[in-house]
Amino acid sequence: MMMDATLRFLRRNGAVLVLLVILAAVSTAAPGILRWRAINSLLQDNAPMLILIVGATLPILLGCLDLSIAAMASLAAVSAALLSPVLGSASVPVVVGGAAALGGLQGWLIGRLQVPSFVISLGALGIFKGVAMYLTGANMVGITPGIWIYDLLGSRSFGMSNSFLLVLIVAGLFAAMLKFTNLGRNIYAFGANEIAVYISGVRRDMVRSFAFATSAGCAALGGIMMISQTMFASATVAGSLLLPALVGVVVGGTAISGGVGGVLSSLIGGLIAILIRVGVTISGLPPESQDVAFGITILIAVALTTDRAKIGVVK
Amino acid sequence: MTAFSLEGISKRFGEVTALDNVSLSLNEGEVLGLIGQNGSGKSTIMKVMAGLHRPDSGVVKVGGRAVQLRSPAEAALAGIGLVHQEQSLIQALSVAENLFLDKPAGSTWAGVYRWNSLRDRAKAQLDKVELDIDPFTPVSALSFGQRQMVELAKVLSLEELVHGHLVILFDEPTAVLNPPEIQALFGQIRRIKHRSSVVFVSHRMDEILDISDRVYVMSDGRNVATRDRDAVNPDELYELMVGRQRVNRKDRKPREAHIGAEPALTLNHVTVPGEIEDISLKLAPGEILGLIGVQGSGAETILRTVFGMADDWQGKIEYFGAPLDIDTPAQAVAKGIGYLPAERKTEGMIRNTSVSENVAITYGWQHGRGAGLISRAKERGMIEGWVRKLAIKTPSIAHRIDNLSGGNQQKVVLSKWLFGKTLKVLMLDHPTRGLDPGARSDLFAVIRELADQGLAILLVGDTLDEVLTLSDSIIVMKDGRVSARIEGVQAAPPSEEDLVKAMV
Amino acid sequence: QDDTSKKLYLGVGNTSAEYWTQMIWGATQVMESVGGTVEVIGNDFDPQKSLQNIGAITAPGCEGCIFTWFPDSPAFTKTFVEKIADAGGFITTLWNRAEEIHPWDTAAEAWVANISFDGVDAGYQNGMALCNAMGGTGEIVVLQGVLDNAPAKQRTMGLEKAIAECPGMTVLEMQVGSWQQAPAQDITRTWLTKYGDRIKGIVGQNDAMALGAVAALREAGLAGKVFVTGTDGSSDVVKLIETGEMLSTMSGLNEYQGAIAAALAYGARTGDIKLSDLTEAQRDFFVQQILITKENATEFLARKPDPKDYTYEAIKADFWAKSAGQIPNGVN
Amino acid sequence: MSKLLQSQGPLLALLGLVLLFSVITDSFASWGNLGAVLEAAAIPAVVAIGLTFVLMQASIDLSVEGVASLANIILAITIANSVTATDIGLWAVPLVLGVGLAIGATSGAISIYVRMPSLIVTLGMWLTTVGLAALLYPGRLPQILDTRITGLAIGKVWGLSWIVYLTLALIIMALLVEKHTRFGRMCRAIGENEPVLVMSGIKVIRHKIAAFALAGGCYAAAGILMGARIGVGNTQSGVGLLFPSIAACVLGGTLLSGGHGGVRQSMIGVLILVTLRNGLIMVGVDPLLQSALEGAVIILAVAGSTWHLRRKIRVIK
Numbered sequence A: 001m002m003m004d005a006t007l008r009f010l011r012r013n014g015a016v017l018v019l020l021v022i023l024a025a026v027s028t029a030a031p032g033i034l035r036w037r038a039i040n041s042l043l044q045d046n047a048p049m050l051i052l053i054v055g056a057t058l059p060i061l062l063g064c065l066d067l068s069i070a071a072m073a074s075l076a077a078v079s080a081a082l083l084s085p086v087l088g089s090a091s092v093p094v095v096v097g098g099a100a101a102l103g104g105l106q107g108w109l110i111g112r113l114q115v116p117s118f119v120i121s122l123g124a125l126g127i128f129k130g131v132a133m134y135l136t137g138a139n140m141v142g143i144t145p146g147i148w149i150y151d152l153l154g155s156r157s158f159g160m161s162n163s164f165l166l167v168l169i170v171a172g173l174f175a176a177m178l179k180f181t182n183l184g185r186n187i188y189a190f191g192a193n194e195i196a197v198y199i200s201g202v203r204r205d206m207v208r209s210f211a212f213a214t215s216a217g218c219a220a221l222g223g224i225m226m227i228s229q230t231m232f233a234s235a236t237v238a239g240s241l242l243l244p245a246l247v248g249v250v251v252g253g254t255a256i257s258g259g260v261g262g263v264l265s266s267l268i269g270g271l272i273a274i275l276i277r278v279g280v281t282i283s284g285l286p287p288e289s290q291d292v293a294f295g296i297t298i299l300i301a302v303a304l305t306t307d308r309a310k311i312g313v314v315k
Numbered sequence B: 001m002t003a004f005s006l007e008g009i010s011k012r013f014g015e016v017t018a019l020d021n022v023s024l025s026l027n028e029g030e031v032l033g034l035i036g037q038n039g040s041g042k043s044t045i046m047k048v049m050a051g052l053h054r055p056d057s058g059v060v061k062v063g064g065r066a067v068q069l070r071s072p073a074e075a076a077l078a079g080i081g082l083v084h085q086e087q088s089l090i091q092a093l094s095v096a097e098n099l100f101l102d103k104p105a106g107s108t109w110a111g112v113y114r115w116n117s118l119r120d121r122a123k124a125q126l127d128k129v130e131l132d133i134d135p136f137t138p139v140s141a142l143s144f145g146q147r148q149m150v151e152l153a154k155v156l157s158l159e160e161l162v163h164g165h166l167v168i169l170f171d172e173p174t175a176v177l178n179p180p181e182i183q184a185l186f187g188q189i190r191r192i193k194h195r196s197s198v199v200f201v202s203h204r205m206d207e208i209l210d211i212s213d214r215v216y217v218m219s220d221g222r223n224v225a226t227r228d229r230d231a232v233n234p235d236e237l238y239e240l241m242v243g244r245q246r247v248n249r250k251d252r253k254p255r256e257a258h259i260g261a262e263p264a265l266t267l268n269h270v271t272v273p274g275e276i277e278d279i280s281l282k283l284a285p286g287e288i289l290g291l292i293g294v295q296g297s298g299a300e301t302i303l304r305t306v307f308g309m310a311d312d313w314q315g316k317i318e319y320f321g322a323p324l325d326i327d328t329p330a331q332a333v334a335k336g337i338g339y340l341p342a343e344r345k346t347e348g349m350i351r352n353t354s355v356s357e358n359v360a361i362t363y364g365w366q367h368g369r370g371a372g373l374i375s376r377a378k379e380r381g382m383i384e385g386w387v388r389k390l391a392i393k394t395p396s397i398a399h400r401i402d403n404l405s406g407g408n409q410q411k412v413v414l415s416k417w418l419f420g421k422t423l424k425v426l427m428l429d430h431p432t433r434g435l436d437p438g439a440r441s442d443l444f445a446v447i448r449e450l451a452d453q454g455l456a457i458l459l460v461g462d463t464l465d466e467v468l469t470l471s472d473s474i475i476v477m478k479d480g481r482v483s484a485r486i487e488g489v490q491a492a493p494p495s496e497e498d499l500v501k502a503m504v
Numbered sequence C: 001q002d003d004t005s006k007k008l009y010l011g012v013g014n015t016s017a018e019y020w021t022q023m024i025w026g027a028t029q030v031m032e033s034v035g036g037t038v039e040v041i042g043n044d045f046d047p048q049k050s051l052q053n054i055g056a057i058t059a060p061g062c063e064g065c066i067f068t069w070f071p072d073s074p075a076f077t078k079t080f081v082e083k084i085a086d087a088g089g090f091i092t093t094l095w096n097r098a099e100e101i102h103p104w105d106t107a108a109e110a111w112v113a114n115i116s117f118d119g120v121d122a123g124y125q126n127g128m129a130l131c132n133a134m135g136g137t138g139e140i141v142v143l144q145g146v147l148d149n150a151p152a153k154q155r156t157m158g159l160e161k162a163i164a165e166c167p168g169m170t171v172l173e174m175q176v177g178s179w180q181q182a183p184a185q186d187i188t189r190t191w192l193t194k195y196g197d198r199i200k201g202i203v204g205q206n207d208a209m210a211l212g213a214v215a216a217l218r219e220a221g222l223a224g225k226v227f228v229t230g231t232d233g234s235s236d237v238v239k240l241i242e243t244g245e246m247l248s249t250m251s252g253l254n255e256y257q258g259a260i261a262a263a264l265a266y267g268a269r270t271g272d273i274k275l276s277d278l279t280e281a282q283r284d285f286f287v288q289q290i291l292i293t294k295e296n297a298t299e300f301l302a303r304k305p306d307p308k309d310y311t312y313e314a315i316k317a318d319f320w321a322k323s324a325g326q327i328p329n330g331v332n
Numbered sequence D: 001m002s003k004l005l006q007s008q009g010p011l012l013a014l015l016g017l018v019l020l021f022s023v024i025t026d027s028f029a030s031w032g033n034l035g036a037v038l039e040a041a042a043i044p045a046v047v048a049i050g051l052t053f054v055l056m057q058a059s060i061d062l063s064v065e066g067v068a069s070l071a072n073i074i075l076a077i078t079i080a081n082s083v084t085a086t087d088i089g090l091w092a093v094p095l096v097l098g099v100g101l102a103i104g105a106t107s108g109a110i111s112i113y114v115r116m117p118s119l120i121v122t123l124g125m126w127l128t129t130v131g132l133a134a135l136l137y138p139g140r141l142p143q144i145l146d147t148r149i150t151g152l153a154i155g156k157v158w159g160l161s162w163i164v165y166l167t168l169a170l171i172i173m174a175l176l177v178e179k180h181t182r183f184g185r186m187c188r189a190i191g192e193n194e195p196v197l198v199m200s201g202i203k204v205i206r207h208k209i210a211a212f213a214l215a216g217g218c219y220a221a222a223g224i225l226m227g228a229r230i231g232v233g234n235t236q237s238g239v240g241l242l243f244p245s246i247a248a249c250v251l252g253g254t255l256l257s258g259g260h261g262g263v264r265q266s267m268i269g270v271l272i273l274v275t276l277r278n279g280l281i282m283v284g285v286d287p288l289l290q291s292a293l294e295g296a297v298i299i300l301a302v303a304g305s306t307w308h309l310r311r312k313i314r315v316i317k
């Protein structure tokens, strides 16, 4: 009986436990990591990636993939940097709103053109990258100093990085949306059986557009958080965030096939991936072995966090 | 002589006991009719016999010897074959490949297909079921009924593969067949009787009594009675499995008074290229309009067109006097139109989710807190109400729908339409497919009640009997056109012969 | 307690290319000469990985740590140096910084120096070599590196400077080969069908792309007939220059770059260097490089760096002995 | 006509591109350029073959870049080369292919037995193989000296290198396997409805592992051909192969959701992508805008070639 209960708890909260175990392991090797300052600085550094992970979760819950998030983050960073001399802080809502609109357009096109999300978002990746290149002429764009919103994102309140606080707020909102609203219910059901949901009268184009709008909006926020740290934007500034974001989602236990998982799990998955990276780096392994160690540890983490009872056929 | 027997078989799924100490013996050359309510364990027995489930306890004997059937392939070697309740052909493959999917012996050499030999062997099987198609047709190109015949041919190919006695299991094979196809199936069953025993599951009493030698009745995972065919009548069987008296259709009083004067739905010359042509009909609030026709006659297309699912259609549809201008089911639902699809697995149930999510998907929000917020507590009350009313057999409403029996899944899918506050027209495509007789009459009562409350109902029925029982008027479809219209059905029921004549 | 001054964290693009092994070798010589070690961290040219790795090293506390880092993108240089300043460490950066920031104006107490090679000069000298080889006139094509990389832009600027001095040389087309051999080969093959024998010279902005161009020329039987230039001075390319299949390449003093970067970081940490005393030219400078052509190729291949020249003491004698001058404005 | 459109949408999209580039440039439509397209398509095609079998089963394999790089390095250090003393001659080829097969089989086995999505398993395998390649790197770029390997790229028959012919042979073999063997036929079936196959007693696990192994073998083959082409062992040689090859398969109609497409379709996808790249260079578009144009054309090509398949009840994902 006890065993059963423990096992059930483990299965439900696998990701949290894995996070704690890895945290324990890493902090044994480097006790300094548990200091508030250290944690905070890690969270601050990784806030852009975490918000991308949060956003990327929604299309994946539908069973879709948004490959354009990293390119969108770069495009948003570039646009925000170009607009900030004119618009100042207002450039942030403008850029995030614009990104959400572009994301929504992607979602809508998937339904209208009936082209798989993989293709649409891959095409969008190319387009966003090209546009960002064109806008900047492949040059670096600096942020005008003294714009409060970037200063805000780059600083702390209550002793915690504002960027990370923003990640928490966004993730909390999405988690509540998924749990308490009709839209959230539709998103999960969509991932489980798109056709049945369609025939149940759900506005599937709307649901899909919403999911892609949030992933693009989050990506734009991520790009902006990133330049609030770097103070420079370039057409490829966030380009490498795509795979880590997808890894984070999967490590958190969200199934690529859709219908299973959640925003908070993804956030935890992202934290696990960050800690694994920290652990591998401070392990002092030669650089050639670090990739191997990272790959294998991630695999073990996913093996522990996947709730196999909920996934029908594993593909 | 006993060909096959189960002794004291039990099978549990988590907290559900699907089979509770069941024994069954099957004589050589016998057809055993297996009946029982939805969720009583019929499919589970069949799956145990076919090696798909391993029993928790009990003994399986083939020809008097205790055996362990670890997989369908082992069962096939022992001469046991199963035609599934849900169709299980692979669409991407050809008919021939499907026929020999589970028994490749001879159709491949070192993993390479021998197409000519495969074709000949497939042709021979298809001839048995009198299906005149190219063995290399992809399954995706076949009609539903044809696929069922392929399933049959697939099982019958055991005849050539196994030398001993065969045991052939049919799980609700007739649910998707039309009368001539059912007769063809029965012909096959009679033909193979000389060397096989058959277990036949159906919810239709007349079929059971037509084909079976003995009837085996299940209730709640237990065998409650076994009767020789000659010693039972339908009413007794009904009482055995449902536990109450059968209601007679004649009891129903005409209800014309409730039918509204203004039509809810009017179709004027509606055409869907290649499927239906020039369909006109009227449906009033409170009216039940039955549509019948053989598979492919277009009745389903009418429903789907009204529901905004046709890709391309011409004509005019009016909804309470105004033109119906919709493009998606969502818009249809917003206007108050509901649709229960026939294909439960792919279009009806949302798999991998709970019973409650399946029920609440469409109208849950109407019982929420507004602003798109849902209230699971309020929903629970309503859902549990329908679960009780439709006698849905599920441990709880949080149970996964995939783990319910076929009939209970159907009831869950149906109930999502039943608690909408705004529903005005409900279209039902084979709503009783897979329901047991008790559930069917429960559902009939619900449908009538809904009509009495003023809902307009468009019904594509499973059987003539069903349409005759429920409908106020009937439209008979043939090759995409209306071939007969009958008004005042309850007052002056047409004869079944007339209807069949109009259908074919 | 370890002496943090004895361990250099060396962030590199990867560890399996000639430039990087040479650079790492130089840095390692310096650190070993003072009894220290080098911990090499590979970032696969991914700034996000760099950020995470620096974060991992500094997070548990890193007072007085020393770093030599290749910021994979100039956009991140500021973040990196500020993180290390926060942690109380010292850093020298290689190759990439944004135009607007310099060691003396950004985290000045931690960012010791930025050390690079003159890409404009590399582009210019290769361009002039090409001009001379073609006799002053001819059409060329250019394989560019990743567009928003500083070296790619500098080498393009240098080439433009050469073209200005050699007006007979005209560019038919530029395409992005992303620093890689296989894409460069595909592009060159396509060019050869598009322009045929109009192409007289090919500029590969690095050696890998130049090798791709040579491979495509070989397929067409044109190797040695079209002049190809590279940059990096990898031994494969130098051998091709020897045999005449390639024209030139620019080689930096790669070992020296690693050594001076390590030595400056170590010197600042141990107090041998006082940062506030340094001039701008001492904190943001190019290391010398040489153009390799047929004349000096054999000699270049034979050269073998002597560990004695790469001890801390040897470098310290004159830290800026091999500087090629301050990095001018407008090249980053 | 509409029937043709039904089955051959991607092919028509390819022809459309060819036509477009032939009209707007002088140099596109020439034998020489056809050769250039085929040469550029060869290695991606080999990768796409392997990927196709995995995708048909509705799994995915991201390990391409790592496995190809690792294969390339192993080949370079075991055959006659400029850095290490080992020289096992052409035995290096089966060795490398064997390594590829083994890696693929390992990915498949982990995914199946540990019940983890193939996406993440192969992602882990990607990182692992990249690391292994770096570990095996002998300190200096090893030049492949064995001319039997490098000759594959240089030796030409009718204007095309042996790499192209080897690829063609591989494509034909793959088509035969796909269409006429039980394994091949089962791949699509697994993608469409795995539970039914399991119920029918098909050894699904075996077919799944075989697909991953085959894919690994193809990536290794790509690594060998890459070695022939670039003449060195390079830890980065596989970089850039992944997304284009998946995109090519999807462009051709081998969907990620499984059950669709096949080798022929994927090959058309590869040709579309390579033609597009080639054509854009022929047109001489601004490199800054190249990726944007590529992206737009990819979307348009898929939308156009599947336009007639649009149905309201169609799962797109």
Ligand SMILES: Nc1ncnc2c1ncn2[C@@H]1O[C@H](COP(=O)(O)OP(=O)(O)OP(=O)(O)O)[C@@H](O)[C@H]1O
Pocket (backbone or CB within 6 Å): B013, B014, B016, B017, B018, B036, B037, B038, B039, B040, B041, B042, B043, B044, B045, B085, B393, B402, B403, B404, B405, B406, B407, B408, B434, B436
């Ligand atoms: N895989 C499973 N997991 C959990 N419960 C199951 C599973 N399969 C069947 N059950 C349960 O076992 C019971 C018997 O189911 P079974 O499918 O045998 O019923 P049935 O008599 O065939 O019903 P129907 O007439 O509706 O097809 C049901 O309560 C069902 O919920």
Ligand SMILES: Nc1ncnc2c1ncn2[C@@H]1O[C@H](COP(=O)(O)OP(=O)(O)OP(=O)(O)O)[C@@H](O)[C@H]1O
Pocket (backbone or CB within 6 Å): B092, B093, B094, B097, B115, B136, B138, D007, D179, D261, D262, D264
């Ligand atoms: N040589 C053959 N002889 C007889 N039948 C074959 C042969 N090859 C294939 N078949 C059968 O014909 C059917 C159609 O084959 P085919 O491979 O063309 O399928 P497809 O779905 O049309 O795929 P594709 O689009 O790649 O052509 C297959 O299901 C197979 O059973």
Ligand SMILES: [Mg+2]
Pocket (backbone or CB within 6 Å): B042, B043, B044, B085, B171, B405, B406, B407
């Ligand atoms: Mg059943």
Ligand SMILES: [Mg+2]
Pocket (backbone or CB within 6 Å): none
């Ligand atoms: Mg075909």
